Amino acid sequence: MSALAPLRLLYFAGLRERLGTAEEAVALPAGIATVGDLMAWQRDRSPAHAAAFxxxxxxRCAVNQDFAQAQTPVGAGDEVAFFPPMTGG
Amino acid sequence: MATIRVQPEDFDLSAEVAALTSGRTDVGGIGCFTGTVRDNPGGRSIAALTLEHYPGMTERAMAQIAAEAERRWSLLGCTLIHRVGRLEPGENIVLVVAVSAHRQAALDATAFLIDWLKTRAPFWKKEIFADGGEAWVAARESDADAAARWGGGA
Known part of the structure; x- marks a missing residue:
């Protein structure tokens, strides 16, 4: 995947409502290598992001539709989803 | 191979059981669980729930949960159906069916499947209150405990 390919960020449920967006494409921020890095980056984006994250x-987070942890790698072109704990069933 | 469906429409338990068992003579037990929308979930009347999911990942997570059940028990088939969208009290939300040669595998797999489905498949419930207002349902510790009793990590 090209280093220029954007990250596709998805938000669900309460997180989607707090941020007012379901999906966005962003250039991979410098120095972001893991989900933990991306969470820290999110908190710095705006007061709404700081509150949501x-x-x-x-x-919770998923990278390319697999559940992810703070140490899970993220790279250009990945689909990264953020969401609250699940409440199905 | 499990049947996995995420759909707004209702499901028919008898039809789903028949789909798993028709033409077979090796089935000895059929475990079924149907989850329905209950009013007054937190002591406050609701007009409806809305169910949100993550298209693609939800089906994938459900297939992984079914595959785990098939690894743990000798199943002859299983079906997981979860509804999404607006659902009113009394309506069906979720169906789990597991069939096996013997009852214990069918019963245990059914309990496992619904416990993991509640905490490991990306669905989110919002309550739409009868007197106005709405709120996302918070994840319950008891659901996490029920899922954890089957092992397999967080």
Whole structure:
């Protein structure tokens, strides 16, 4: 995948509502190598992002539709989704 | 191979069981669980729930959960159906069917499938209150505990 390919960021449920967006494409920010890095970057984007991502333990993440942890690598072209704990069934 | 569906439409338990068992004579037990929308979930009446999911990943996570059940028990088939969209009290939300030669595998696999489905498949419920207002449902510790009793990490 080209280093220029954007990251596709998806947001679901309460996180989508707090941020007012379901999906965005962003250029891979410099120095971002993992989900943990991306979460820290999100918190610096705006007060709304800071609030939405404040409690990292309550934000779940998936990279390319597989559940991810803070240490999971992310790179250009990846689809990264953020969402609250799941409440199906 | 499990049947996995995410759909706004209702499902028919009898039809889903028949699809798993018709023409077979090796089935000895059929485990079924149907989850329905209950009113007053938190002591406040609701007009409806809305169910959101992550198209693509949700189906993939459900298939992985079904594959885990098939690894743990000798199943002759299983079906997972989860509805999405607006659902009113009394309506069906979710169906799990597991069939096996013997009852214990069918019953245990059914319990496992619904426990993991609640905590490991990307679905989110919002309550639409009868007196106005709405709120996302918070994940419950008891659901996490129910899922954790089957092992397999967080």
């Amino acid at each position: 404040a409690a990292a333990a309550r934000v």
